[in-house]
Amino acid sequence: MHSLRAAGVAVTAVGVAGYVAGTAVAYPGRAFSITALIVGLTLLSITSGREVAA
Numbered sequence: 001m002h003s004l005r006a007a008g009v010a011v012t013a014v015g016v017a018g019y020v021a022g023t024a025v026a027y028p029g030r031a032f033s034i035t036a037l038i039v040g041l042t043l044l045s046i047t048s049g050r051e052v053a054a
Contacts, residue, residue, distance in 0.1 A: 005047040012040030 018033025 004043055008040050008043030008047060010040070011036050011043060015040050 015033050015035075015037030018030065018036060021027070022030035022033055
């Protein structure tokens with residue numbers, strides 16, 4: 001679980017950095033920063049360790 005959480009933090013940070021860089025400079029593949037952000041947040045949400053009450 002801790003490795004998935006660390007991966008989520010890392011991917012989210014890369015996604016945010018890519019998005020910020022993409023606002024300053026147009027580079028090929030900058031849309032993948034949004035995908036990285038979504039994947040990172042998903043990894044963080046599934047490794048929170050809490051169950052959602054119905």
